[in-house]
Amino acid sequence: MVHRSEVSCFSLLFGRKASTGNRHVVEIDEEVSSVSNCTLYNYKELRVATDDFSLANKIGEGGFGCVYKGKLRNGNVAAIKVLSAESRQGVREFLTEINVISDIEHENLVELFGCCVEGNHRILVYGYLENNSLAQTLLGGGHSNIHFDWQARVKICIGIAHGLAYLHEEVRPHIIHRDIKASNILLDKHLNAKIADFGLAKLIPPNMTHVSTRVAGTLGYLAPEYAIRGQVTRKSDIYSFGVLLLEIVSGRSNTNTRLPVEDQYLLERTWQLHERNELLVLVDAALDGQFDAEEACRFLKIGLLCTQDMPKLRPSMSTVLKMLKGEIYVNDKKITKPGLISDFMDLKVRGGSKESLALGTHLTQCRLVQTRWIPPPHQEILQRLLPRPPPTCMITAIERGLQNLAFTLTISFWPSSMQALHILM
Numbered sequence: 067m068v069h070r071s072e073v074s075c076f077s078l079l080f081g082r083k084a085s086t087g088n089r090h091v092v093e094i095d096e097e098v099s100s101v102s103n104c105t106l107y108n109y110k111e112l113r114v115a116t117d118d119f120s121l122a123n124k125i126g127e128g129g130f131g132c133v134y135k136g137k138l139r140n141g142n143v144a145a146i147k148v149l150s151a152e153s154r155q156g157v158r159e160f161l162t163e164i165n166v167i168s169d170i171e172h173e174n175l176v177e178l179f180g181c182c183v184e185g186n187h188r189i190l191v192y193g194y195l196e197n198n199s200l201a202q203t204l205l206g207g208g209h210s211n212i213h214f215d216w217q218a219r220v221k222i223c224i225g226i227a228h229g230l231a232y233l234h235e236e237v238r239p240h241i242i243h244r245d246i247k248a249s250n251i252l253l254d255k256h257l258n259a260k261i262a263d264f265g266l267a268k269l270i271p272p273n274m275t276h277v278s279t280r281v282a283g284t285l286g287y288l289a290p291e292y293a294i295r296g297q298v299t300r301k302s303d304i305y306s307f308g309v310l311l312l313e314i315v316s317g318r319s320n321t322n323t324r325l326p327v328e329d330q331y332l333l334e335r336t337w338q339l340h341e342r343n344e345l346l347v348l349v350d351a352a353l354d355g356q357f358d359a360e361e362a363c364r365f366l367k368i369g370l371l372c373t374q375d376m377p378k379l380r381p382s383m384s385t386v387l388k389m390l391k392g393e394i395y396v397n398d399k400k401i402t403k404p405g406l407i408s409d410f411m412d413l414k415v416r417g418g419s420k421e422s423l424a425l426g427t428h429l430t431q432c433r434l435v436q437t438r439w440i441p442p443p444h445q446e447i448l449q450r451l452l453p454r455p456p457p458t459c460m461i462t463a464i465e466r467g468l469q470n471l472a473f474t475l476t477i478s479f480w481p482s483s484m485q486a487l488h489i490l491m
């Protein structure tokens with residue numbers, strides 16, 4: 067094991083690019099130099115730890131690459147994440163992960179032991195967690211033999227809330243995780259929850275309430291205002307936490323298109339049941355009625371409070387924590403309708419009226435929202451946007467972007483100039 071103060075392996079990683087001397091490289095170099103307190107492992111140690119990255123030691127695979135279980139020289143068992151050459155996430159997220167969590171320690175955050183950046187290898191080394199992720203266990207459709215009784219679920223929800231409250235309110239600068247979801251919650255052998263995967267996280271500079279960014283994250287957990295305007299605040303994490311809370315209580319994932327239509331979207335379903343005063347219907351049947359009904363109802367209401375359409379109405383994480391623990395009375399709180407990213411069928415024009423669109427005037431930028439993207443014929447999109455598309459208007463290009471979440475339409479009006487519309491799903 068080699069410490070950063072002794073050897074800077076980062077120059078090896080970026081050595082080839084550095085010789086090109088462009089601005090991008092300088093930026094990356096600056097970021098690299100800001101990495102601190104990260105233990106550097108040499109590749110040979112990790113090869114030995116994982117028995118040459120053998121299939122038998124492979125425990126998972128994500129957007130970053132393969133994850134192996136291994137025993138380090140000091141006896142610690144580690145989860146060793148190898149950035150693949152084809153990784154969709156890449157070096158930037160590798161660096162973000164290191165920058166964000168190498169300095170912080172909390173019982174509800176995964177522990178980054180260190181990293182390896184030798185030659186072309188980019189590897190992250192974490193503390194190994196025995197019970198996999200919530201996505202693969204609780205929401206894994208019966209592929210796990212872990213029984214999540216009510217007490218275990220309460221502990222998990224409170225643990226995640228603790229971890230997030232720490233990131234949002236205690237760490238300086240504050241951290242927005244940006245990808246809170248069931249597959250990023252890992253469980254140790256006592257079913258303590260640990261938040262993982264900080265590759266998309268953002269540090270909020272002091273005195274700023276939000277940062278503008280590309281939309282990333284996972285559909286189903288994305289707060290609408292973030293999806294629409296790309297402005298990320300702690301309230302977008304709180305929205306995702308609310309969705310996750312509903313998943314943990316109900317034991318199902320936020321979207322399941324195999325269910326009857328009225329049941330497919332957990333958040334919509336929860337709102338309908340809340341309006342009918344029937345929230346308890348949602349509690350996981352696998353609990354066989356063995357749960358505290360008052361507490362379960364409270365948790366579901368907190369899920370709804372966190373997913374309200376207006377970010378400012380969503381409680382902060384420390385308030386959520388108090389609500390979960392029963393220290394703040396939830397029944398007093400008015401709950402407004404959750405923010406839902408509209409269906410393609412209710413495609414909405416934002417930032418420009420349909421009239422201005424029809425006339426091809428006053429339209430600088432316009433964003434449209436949909437959840438399920440099935441590319442319809444151009445003419446059909448136009449008809450949804452404009453009840454009577456003028457004959458002088460036509461979609462001339464659709465460009466996919468942002469992990470297929472966003473689309474930019476180029477609409478040409480004659481005789482006026484081209485206009486671009488952004489579509490997010």
Ligand SMILES: Nc1ncnc2c1ncn2[C@@H]1O[C@H](COP(=O)(O)OP(=O)(O)OP(=O)(O)O)[C@@H](O)[C@H]1O
Binds near residue numbers: 131147176192198262
């Ligand atoms: N610290 C860890 N301890 C034990 N297992 C882990 C650990 N980290 C990751 N894993 C396993 O590796 C799998 C892949 O993790 P990874 O974070 O790369 O991807 P993901 O979160 O599942 O997906 P995505 O990258 O698309 O978000 C996890 O689902 C889990 O099973």
